[in-house]
Amino acid sequence: MTDTLTKNSAIPNDAPEQGTTPGWSVAKPTAVLVLADGTVIEGKGAGATGEAEAEVCFNTAITGYQEILTDPSYAGQVVTFTFPHIGNIGANDEDQETFNPAAASGVVGAIFKADITDPSNYRSARHFNDWLKARNIIAMCGIDTRALTAHIRENGLANAVIAHHPDGKFDLATLKKRASAWHGLEGLDLAKEVTTGQSAQWKQTPWRWNEGYGEQEAGDFNVVVIDYGVKSNILRLLAGLGCKLTVLPAKATAEDVLSHNPDGVFLSNGPGDPAATGEYAVPAIRGVLEKDIPVFGICLGHQMLALALGAATEKMHQGHHGANHPVKDHTTGKVEIVSMNHGFSVSGKSLPKGVTETHVSLFDGSNCGLAVDGKAVFSIQHHPEASPGPQDSHYLFRRFVNLMRERRGMELLAE
Known part of the structure; x- marks a missing residue:
């Protein structure tokens, strides 16, 4: 690999001892990424063995790799980390975001610049x-993750096959056909693959330094969460603000939701085509919107709400994936540094009358928030x-809780 990606017609079985990829030295590659345009990227295999079709994106975060790799919103994707050293703090049982235990992980695969090293962190419980x-x-x-990132920026999110075989034997012709034939994420409903199988209660509260997670003893508000692939820390923050949470499957009907007599309804994040x-x-x-109930949505939940209100969604060229994205909240005039993970977006121009755009990305001007005029x-x-x-954006959870507190005549939380 150099600064630009090259198309290799084959990987020779008699490759020299020195690998062809910078920073790697074995007899021959044990992993390949084959893009739909025929590009073949050689590397050193890690993690699970096998082959899988997926969409390749890049993430610019420098921390939180375990959170990223267990986020259900990454279902159907391979994450390329632009930060070079991933895995050097190991893994633990606390930084998991997958709510549904039946869903093994959010992502299909992961790509790193440097080899995974032995862990060096007091919270590490397992080698990455x-x-x-x-x-x-x-x-x-x-x-060279920089070259792959540049390729995605220039050409858009890439359909590909990622393969890891310790023996280094790959049928490249077949892998290229699979990559070019894969339909991609457009039209795919992946929420049904990661959602909970049945209703469940949630009581865990946010993590505290050297104490771990807490347990909710009592809650003030009955909140129903529609799970399209919800992250656990969303539930923790809601529980920590006094929400008694009932999590329902993605295909829950309005009748299912309203049967719990909710004070509020939360629409969760998730993967796939909205x-x-x-x-x-x-x-x-x-x-649900026919009732006077506060509603709050995040990520796919935001897109679902937009569609329900009559707006449209669209596929993005490269998507937004990272932890350094500036977003402006028009309701406060403040700029927040936020975490993003989406390959589809709401078309701001499609928002109907009575729906206001509240947040916008300062990277590309894309829509990042909405509110219904005169409604909670x-x-x-x-x-x-x-x-x-x-914690720039934690006020949003307090804003949701305040909508419920207002209806009870309770004192509002400071945002």
Whole structure:
């Protein structure tokens, strides 16, 4: 690999001892990434073995790799980390974001520049490579992630096949056909793959230094969460503000939601094409909107709410994935540094009358939030629970709780 990607017709079985990829030295590559345009990227395999089709994106965060790799919103994707050293703090049981235990992980695969080193962190409970294997995440390292990132920026999110075989034997012709034939994420409803299988209660509260997670003893508000792939820290922050949480599957109907007599309804993040998930989610959300109940959505939940209100969503060229994105809140005039993870977005121009754009990305001007005029209904595209700012956007959870407190005549929380 150099600064630009090259197309290799084959990987020779008699490759020299010195690898062809900077920072890697073995007899021959043990992992490849084959893009739909025929580009073949060679590397050193890590994590699980096997082959899988996926969309390749890049993430610019320099911390939180375990949170990223367990975020259900990454289902169907391979994450390329632009930060070179991933895995050197190991893995633990506390930094997991997957709510549904039946869903092994969010991502299909991961790509790193440097080899995974032994952990050096007091919270580490497991070697990162062992953790990748246990979660069936195919990984590769030792490649020029800058060149791959530049390729995605110039050409858009790439459909590909990632493969890891310790013996270094790959049928490149077949892998190229698979990569070019894969339909991609457009039209795919992946929320149904990561959602909970049945209703569940949640009581865990946010993590505290040297104490771990807490347990909610009592809650003030009955909140129903529609789970399209919810991250656990979203639930923790809501529980920490007094929300008694009931998590329902993605295909829950309005009747299912309203049967719990909620004080508020939360629409969660999740993966896939919002238009596909919207086929069953939109009617349910519209049924909820007919009632005077506060509604708050994040990420896919934001897109679902937009579709229910009559707006449109669209596929992005490279998506937004990272923890250093500036977003302006028009309601406060403040700029927040936020975490992003989405390859589809709400078209700001499509917002109907009576719906106001509240947040906008300062990178590209894309929509990042909306509110319904005169109603306690709002949503945002970014992830406030990921704490990249670190807590620039936590006020959004308090804003949701205040809408419920206002209806009870309770004193409002400071945002």
